[in-house]
Amino acid sequence: MNDFKYIRSENLGESIDVLYKENRSKLIAGGTNLMDLMKYRVENPEQIIDITRLSLHDIYRRDDGGLRLGALATNADTAYNSEVEQQYPILAKAILSGASAQLRNAATNGGNLMQRTRCYYFYDTATPCNKREPGSGCSALKGFNRIHAILGTSEHCIATHPSDMCVALSALDATVNVQGTDGERTIPILDFHRLPGDTPEMDTNLKSDEIITSIDLPEKGFHTNYAYVKVRDRPSYAFALVSVAAALDLNGDTINDVRVALGGVAHKPWRKPESEESFKGKPATEENFGKLADHILEGATGFGTNDFKIKLARKTIVRALREAKEL
Amino acid sequence: METEMDTVYIGKPVNRVDGIKKVTGAATYSGEFKPEGLVHGYVVSSSIANGKITAIDTSKAKNLKGVLEVFTHENLPEALKSNVDYSDPLAPPGKPFRPLYNDTILYNGQPIALVVAESFEIARHASDLVEVTYQVDECSTDIKKNKAKATRDNVEAPPDDRGDAEKAYKSADFKLDVEYSQPRHFHNPMEPHVSIAIWDKDEEAFTIYDKVQGVNSSQTYICGIFSLEKEKVRILSPFVGGGFGSGLRPQYQLFLAALAAKSLNRPVKVALTRRQMFSFGHRPACFQQMKLGANKNGKLASIQHTAFGETSKFEYYNEDVVNWSGLMYHCENVKLDYQLIPVNMHTPLDMRAPGGTTGMFALECGMDELAIEADIDPLEFRLINYADKDQNEDKPFSSKELKKCYQKAAESFGWDKRNSKPRSQKKGNTLIGYGMATGCWEAFQQKSAAKAVLTDDGFLTVSSSTADIGTGTYTVMTQIAATTMGISMHQVSFELGDTSMPEAPMEGGSWTVSSVGSAVKVVCIQLQEQLFDLAKKVHPEIFKNLAHKDVTFNDGKISNKSGESVSFSEVLKEAKKEKLETENTLEPEEEQEKHSCYTHSCVMVEVHVDEDLGMITVPRVTSAIAGGKIINPKTAENQILGAIAWGIGMALEEEGMIDDHNGRIMNANLAEYHMAVHADVQNLEVFFVEEHDDIVNPLGAKGLGEIGMVGVASAISNAVYNATGVRVRDLPITLDKVLTY
Ligand SMILES: Cc1cc2nc3c(=O)[nH]c(=O)nc-3n(C[C@H](O)[C@H](O)[C@H](O)COP(=O)(O)OP(=O)(O)OC[C@H]3O[C@@H](n4cnc5c(N)ncnc54)[C@H](O)[C@@H]3O)c2cc1C
Ligand code: SF4
Numbered sequence A: 001m002n003d004f005k006y007i008r009s010e011n012l013g014e015s016i017d018v019l020y021k022e023n024r025s026k027l028i029a030g031g032t033n034l035m036d037l038m039k040y041r042v043e044n045p046e047q048i049i050d051i052t053r054l055s056l057h058d059i060y061r062r063d064d065g066g067l068r069l070g071a072l073a074t075n076a077d078t079a080y081n082s083e084v085e086q087q088y089p090i091l092a093k094a095i096l097s098g099a100s101a102q103l104r105n106a107a108t109n110g111g112n113l114m115q116r117t118r119c120y121y122f123y124d125t126a127t128p129c130n131k132r133e134p135g136s137g138c139s140a141l142k143g144f145n146r147i148h149a150i151l152g153t154s155e156h157c158i159a160t161h162p163s164d165m166c167v168a169l170s171a172l173d174a175t176v177n178v179q180g181t182d183g184e185r186t187i188p189i190l191d192f193h194r195l196p197g198d199t200p201e202m203d204t205n206l207k208s209d210e211i212i213t214s215i216d217l218p219e220k221g222f223h224t225n226y227a228y229v230k231v232r233d234r235p236s237y238a239f240a241l242v243s244v245a246a247a248l249d250l251n252g253d254t255i256n257d258v259r260v261a262l263g264g265v266a267h268k269p270w271r272k273p274e275s276e277e278s279f280k281g282k283p284a285t286e287e288n289f290g291k292l293a294d295h296i297l298e299g300a301t302g303f304g305t306n307d308f309k310i311k312l313a314r315k316t317i318v319r320a321l322r323e324a325k326e327l
Numbered sequence B: 001m002e003t004e005m006d007t008v009y010i011g012k013p014v015n016r017v018d019g020i021k022k023v024t025g026a027a028t029y030s031g032e033f034k035p036e037g038l039v040h041g042y043v044v045s046s047s048i049a050n051g052k053i054t055a056i057d058t059s060k061a062k063n064l065k066g067v068l069e070v071f072t073h074e075n076l077p078e079a080l081k082s083n084v085d086y087s088d089p090l091a092p093p094g095k096p097f098r099p100l101y102n103d104t105i106l107y108n109g110q111p112i113a114l115v116v117a118e119s120f121e122i123a124r125h126a127s128d129l130v131e132v133t134y135q136v137d138e139c140s141t142d143i144k145k146n147k148a149k150a151t152r153d154n155v156e157a158p159p160d161d162r163g164d165a166e167k168a169y170k171s172a173d174f175k176l177d178v179e180y181s182q183p184r185h186f187h188n189p190m191e192p193h194v195s196i197a198i199w200d201k202d203e204e205a206f207t208i209y210d211k212v213q214g215v216n217s218s219q220t221y222i223c224g225i226f227s228l229e230k231e232k233v234r235i236l237s238p239f240v241g242g243g244f245g246s247g248l249r250p251q252y253q254l255f256l257a258a259l260a261a262k263s264l265n266r267p268v269k270v271a272l273t274r275r276q277m278f279s280f281g282h283r284p285a286c287f288q289q290m291k292l293g294a295n296k297n298g299k300l301a302s303i304q305h306t307a308f309g310e311t312s313k314f315e316y317y318n319e320d321v322v323n324w325s326g327l328m329y330h331c332e333n334v335k336l337d338y339q340l341i342p343v344n345m346h347t348p349l350d351m352r353a354p355g356g357t358t359g360m361f362a363l364e365c366g367m368d369e370l371a372i373e374a375d376i377d378p379l380e381f382r383l384i385n386y387a388d389k390d391q392n393e394d395k396p397f398s399s400k401e402l403k404k405c406y407q408k409a410a411e412s413f414g415w416d417k418r419n420s421k422p423r424s425q426k427k428g429n430t431l432i433g434y435g436m437a438t439g440c441w442e443a444f445q446q447k448s449a450a451k452a453v454l455t456d457d458g459f460l461t462v463s464s465s466t467a468d469i470g471t472g473t474y475t476v477m478t479q480i481a482a483t484t485m486g487i488s489m490h491q492v493s494f495e496l497g498d499t500s501m502p503e504a505p506m507e508g509g510s511w512t513v514s515s516v517g518s519a520v521k522v523v524c525i526q527l528q529e530q531l532f533d534l535a536k537k538v539h540p541e542i543f544k545n546l547a548h549k550d551v552t553f554n555d556g557k558i559s560n561k562s563g564e565s566v567s568f569s570e571v572l573k574e575a576k577k578e579k580l581e582t583e584n585t586l587e588p589e590e591e592q593e594k595h596s597c598y599t600h601s602c603v604m605v606e607v608h609v610d611e612d613l614g615m616i617t618v619p620r621v622t623s624a625i626a627g628g629k630i631i632n633p634k635t636a637e638n639q640i641l642g643a644i645a646w647g648i649g650m651a652l653e654e655e656g657m658i659d660d661h662n663g664r665i666m667n668a669n670l671a672e673y674h675m676a677v678h679a680d681v682q683n684l685e686v687f688f689v690e691e692h693d694d695i696v697n698p699l700g701a702k703g704l705g706e707i708g709m710v711g712v713a714s715a716i717s718n719a720v721y722n723a724t725g726v727r728v729r730d731l732p733i734t735l736d737k738v739l740t741y
Helices: A012-021 A034-039 A075-079 A082-087 A089-096 A101-106 A109-114 A165-171 A273-277 A286-296 A308-326 B019-024 B059-063 B120-129 B165-171 B215-226 B252-264 B323-327 B356-373 B378-384 B402-413 B473-485 B512-538 B568-574 B633-652 B712-724
Strands: A005-008 A025-028 A047-050 A059-061 A067-070 A175-180 A183-188 A211-217 A226-232 A240-251 A254-263 B039-045 B051-057 B067-072 B111-117 B131-136 B174-182 B194-200 B205-210 B233-236 B268-271 B286-294 B300-311 B334-342 B425-427 B430-442 B448-455 B460-463 B492-495 B552-554 B557-559 B565-567 B579-586 B598-610 B616-626 B683-688
Touching: A012 A025, A012 A047, A012 A175, A012 A211, A025 A034, A059 A082, A067 A082, A075 A082, A075 A089, A075 A101, A075 A109, A082 A089, A089 A165, A089 A226, A089 A240, A109 A165, A109 A211, A165 A240, A165 A254, A226 A308, A240 A308, A254 A273, A254 A286, A254 A308, A273 A286, A286 A308, B039 B120, B039 B252, B051 B111, B059 B067, B059 B120, B067 B120, B067 B252, B111 B120, B111 B252, B165 B286, B165 B300, B165 B334, B174 B356, B194 B252, B205 B215, B205 B252, B215 B233, B215 B252, B252 B268, B286 B356, B300 B323, B300 B356, B323 B334, B323 B356, B356 B378, B356 B430, B356 B633, B356 B712, B378 B402, B378 B430, B402 B430, B402 B598, B402 B616, B402 B683, B430 B712, B448 B473, B448 B512, B448 B568, B460 B473, B460 B512, B473 B492, B473 B512, B512 B557, B512 B568, B512 B579, B557 B568, B565 B568, B598 B712, B616 B633, B616 B712, B633 B683, B633 B712
Parallel strands: A005 A047, A025 A047, B039 B268, B205 B233, B300 B334, B460 B492, B616 B683
Antiparallel strands: A059 A067, A067 A211, A175 A183, A175 A211, A226 A240, A240 A254, B039 B111, B051 B131, B067 B111, B174 B286, B194 B205, B194 B268, B286 B300, B425 B430, B430 B598, B448 B460, B448 B579, B552 B557, B557 B565, B598 B616
């Protein structure tokens, strides 16, 4: 761990100011990811700005019927919030399938969006990694890549985004509110995270002087027909190999609306709205679920030890849609 | 009527005597002592697996305020360079690793420097400022790729061939010829390894708190390296936060702490990080060829078992992997072979049921496969081939109630409900499978010494240099001493983990209860005799013409047959003795040598496999154990439950992922090195069957630290086959391996 300065910020404007002016500053919220990365010397900020005193903890209903989740609300408080439980059970379920109770008590919503990949090589400074050290190479391509991506990869990086929460947020079409020196803006969740391309060092489209203030959920919560299925190597305290958030709006057996978001398969939560679109108005049958899965997974490629994820993802999508339908 | 207190504790589920201390934080572990002036060491580890350090620049680190010194191979004291005795009692053949000895890198993660600073944080920061340049040579860590280098040099030869196994195999009616493999497993006790070394310059003596499974071995190690007499090295280890074998050999933090403490004349603490906990000793990777033949009547005709185990390039780590195949079942034609493959890794180290878990994994899966081949129920198949004597050694067993284990487990588990056809039990998406295996482990007794001191307040203190690695040694020894002496447990204190106490063996091999426990029993009997002699002198009217066997020791009193008694304390006081003290060293008896002593078990499991998603869970495990006399059913069950959890991890999750390109372990943390968590462990059922054994040791107890794990992985693997029809021979059985699409 390097020597760093610690600032406890009392107001948002000031935090943004410091972020803007002082290079190599990092925000710290729950610290459950940043502290590990600092101990492993993957992140070496010169100063850390503790934002936990900012008033971004609240979860409240907006006038448009949606819900606002404060960036500093913890994952646990979000999952056990009664409005979330009732209106957005898919989000509650996704959050509770992640990490451990202790971690969820500390982890914040903003931090969850910003958490970095769990690629083994990214965490180990003794190995080449383009995400950590651009241009050094990607060790995972020929190394342990069983947990790596099958969609949207590049020759520079095949890492995945590890979050469960973000998969549900993607299915719900959430938006992320951020504030920087240029003021406030809102980023749709699907545009928040990036694909690796030739800049794998950039996980998200958040600018270096911006802070996430909250996450907005639209009114429609799919609380009657939803599922979150997480496939992992042990029944708790493991990241997803493949996870699927599926939501259905049914009219009898006909699909009015369908959402399918995947975790553990790409550098960002994976969703293909155009595939979903083409199944609206069709019957909610096992066969159509399979076809939709094929659509979504078009172009999926493995790197050896993660080849199994392609077929597994298909099965998981079908399972999640079936569960959502039968709920 | 006066009610007598019952001082018979053996066989009762007594609570841990150190339980309160542990949950309140009053139990002081080795890393928690705070000698005055304590400074902190942080280890710098190599990032390559093979080659040389061409330059190591410590100037930046040394310039940091608060840094006292950086130790490297360049400034190792001459006296240590010329010394070659870095061995420890458990060192396998070869040359033990010598930390900071020279510029050679033998494995990735090797300690190459120690930064010592006033605080842990400064030391850690400074460790990042040490700049190392390497000459990188090619490395290889994959044992299968290196099969051509397999050797029998320095390998303890397995039992001799019997019969003609290949010929019998050829003419057998049912055959199996398959390969099983398993990756490296790491112990990962909760408490990382740590040593605090204090050097007394005037006395030229060390006092060291060390996390270790036996203080005497650390003493031998430090005495050898620093050329000191035993009196000059005192090692203490009062509490150990789990060992599982990782503390069976002194580790490098001990040497580094001692080196720094002596050089700087300050107490030095060196604790390893979690990543560094993956940089020494592990259960070796292994692949095994199992060739079995059986005849129409279900009798085994031939067993051929060859195992290839991993070792380092500098030591030949041995374990008994194949011996079990000559022992478990009756068979006239057996051929066993064990070879080692040296790779660019640190030396493996015993880990819970070393060799046994590995070899029995292959044998018990093989038995299942062959039973299915022969269309015989796997339990029936084992009964048909039951071994009534040890054919490896041609000796009878001291006791073997394995049949009772089979019966008890089958009854309680409901083995008769198993459908032998794979994929025949299904609920929704869940495939249900049953599997079983036999378990076996050695019932060792080792030379052990103990001392008993009775003071005139009637308080008994018994001591031995043994360890309590969480197994309950404090509790069990207190029970044995109190029961033998006939005194309340509250009047007994058992002390351990100090080289100034009578010497005990390492706590490992499940031998502590049988060895130290027997020594405790015998020393207490000796104490009784002395006390009785004294009692006869002071109270001839009560004990006239009586011998030791004619009186009883209970409730802190010696009584004659008519109920006249005198308390221990009165005897001492009246004899004007402050205390009575006696010591004893116990060795296994000859009768034991004439027998084979083993613990046995039967494990039955139910697994659920999600047909589409492959996820495997183990909702039910039944384990029936024949482990001789059970001293404390509570701590005993505790051991078995923990061991089953280990077995589940071994079967489904555990794998040290070493990247062959650089020999680095890529999942050196508790998030990515998966082992069983609470959600993996569901309904576990443990039974101890009656087993009487007068031969194994004076207590008749066999030790239970390891047996609970043996067979679990095979039973799970066999159940997965029963559920899915997929035979996974390569551990861990991760979900991708059972997907059939
Ligand atoms: C062992 C382990 C297992 C885990 N398992 C899972 C799992 O199964 N599923 C899962 O989804 N997650 C899992 N997690 C990840 C966990 O959810 C994240 O670590 C957590 O959500 C991060 O939140 P935090 O508040 O602690 O972030 P911090 O560690 O404080 O910060 C993380 C990053 O976010 C940035 N940041 C924080 N707040 C803001 C903000 N308001 N605006 C802009 N940037 C910000 C920080 O600068 C930093 O770069 C696991 C973590 C661990 C350690
Ligand atoms: S996959 Fe990405 S994060 Fe992993 S080693 Fe390659 S570049 Fe680094």
